[in-house]
Every structure is written in C-alpha cells, then in structure tokens.
Amino acid sequence: MTARIDLTLDCANASLLAAFWKTALGYADEPPPPPFATREEWLASFGPPEDGSEDDGAWLCDPDGAGPRLSVLRVPEPKTAKNRLHIDIRVPGHGTPAERWHRIRAEAERLVVAGGTVLAESDGHHIVMADPEDNEFRIAANPAA
Known part of the structure; x- marks a missing residue:
C-alpha cells in the first residue's frame, strides 16, 4: 500500500493563506471527518484552549481527490528562513x-x-x-x- 501525504503550512493568518492556496490550487474546504457535522464540532472534540479560535486553521482538499490535503495552521512564531520544502x-x-x-x-x-x-x-x-x-x-x- 502506498502512503498518502498531507501538507501543512504554518502561518500567521490561516484565513488569508487558505484563500490564496484555494485560488492557486483550485482546492476547496475539506469537510469535517465523520461523524462530525461541522469543523467547529470536530475542533471542540479536542478540547482546544480557550484562547484558540476556529480561525486558527483551515483544511483544504483537491475536489477530485488526486492531490494531497493541505492544512493551514496559525502558529505564534514568524517565518525566519527559506522553506526546506516547497x-x-x-x-x-x-x-x-x-x-x-x-x-x-x-x-x-x-x-x-x-x-x-x-x-x-x-x-x-x-x-x-x-x-x-x-x-x-x-x-x-x-x-x-
């Protein structure tokens, strides 16, 4: 069985970066995993910190299912060097x-x-x-x- 990969981008503004990559790749928002009806319900199942927000992340997918999924996650530290993977x-x-x-x-x-x-x-x-x-x-x- 071949392993599948997901890609994750750390960022300061998940909504901004997710909008850009949806445009660039033709991706869409990934639905929440079953049995959850919404992404918020899925996030709540992890007991996120009270200072967390649903805007801290975005999950994107190829509508055709061919490309890797893309997670865009807000992190507190800034980017400091060139990407090692692009x-x-x-x-x-x-x-x-x-x-x-x-x-x-x-x-x-x-x-x-x-x-x-x-x-x-x-x-x-x-x-x-x-x-x-x-x-x-x-x-x-x-x-x-």
Missing part, C-alpha cells in the same frame, strides 16, 4: 517552449492578483513566487501534459 504548481498543456512559457507567465500573473509575489524567473523554465506570507513555491510546465 510546492510546485504545474501548468498543463503541450506546445512549443514559447507556448508553455506563456502559460507559466499567465499563471504567475493570476497568482499575483491573488496576493502572491514574483521572486525570480528562470526564463523559459519556471517562476519562483511567494504566497502572502512569503512561503516560496514555483510555477512550471507539467512535463507529462
């Missing part, structure tokens, strides 16, 4: 290198509007970006599509 967003489609580069640039522009920042471009290959809390990720062409 997300690669792969844009689909065959075509010439110029056509693939055009799709990569268009995706970067879309994510700038959503709150991302372009950090660097490797012309014709990939663009390094940061989400609204400076977590680095790359946009590149999907080699299989």
Whole structure:
C-alpha cells in the first residue's frame, strides 16, 4: 500500500493563506471527518484552549481527490528562513517552449492578483513566487501534459 501525504503550512493568518492556496490550487474546504457535522464540532472534540479560535486553521482538499490535503495552521512564531520544502504548481498543456512559457507567465500573473509575489524567473523554465506570507513555491510546465 502506498502512503498518502498531507501538507501543512504554518502561518500567521490561516484565513488569508487558505484563500490564496484555494485560488492557486483550485482546492476547496475539506469537510469535517465523520461523524462530525461541522469543523467547529470536530475542533471542540479536542478540547482546544480557550484562547484558540476556529480561525486558527483551515483544511483544504483537491475536489477530485488526486492531490494531497493541505492544512493551514496559525502558529505564534514568524517565518525566519527559506522553506526546506516547497510546492510546485504545474501548468498543463503541450506546445512549443514559447507556448508553455506563456502559460507559466499567465499563471504567475493570476497568482499575483491573488496576493502572491514574483521572486525570480528562470526564463523559459519556471517562476519562483511567494504566497502572502512569503512561503516560496514555483510555477512550471507539467512535463507529462
């Protein structure tokens, strides 16, 4: 049996970061696990601290079930260094290198509007970006599509 992975992003503002990554990945809010009717009910089952809030986290999933789940959790400490693991967003489609580069640039522009920042471009290959809390990720062409 192959293991599945979930990814977790620590952050200062879970709502802001979850909104960005839902836009970037086409993800949706993950429903609470059974038998809970709401995410709040699920959180209450852990007896969270009184100073905690439902805004301390967000749980996202690929609506098609293909990609890993993504948890976005508020933590008290700030980000202090470069990510050791980053997300690669792969844009689909065959075509010439110029056509693939055009799709990569268009995706970067879309994510700038959503709150991302372009950090660097490797012309014709990939663009390094940061989400609204400076977590680095790359946009590149999907080699299989």
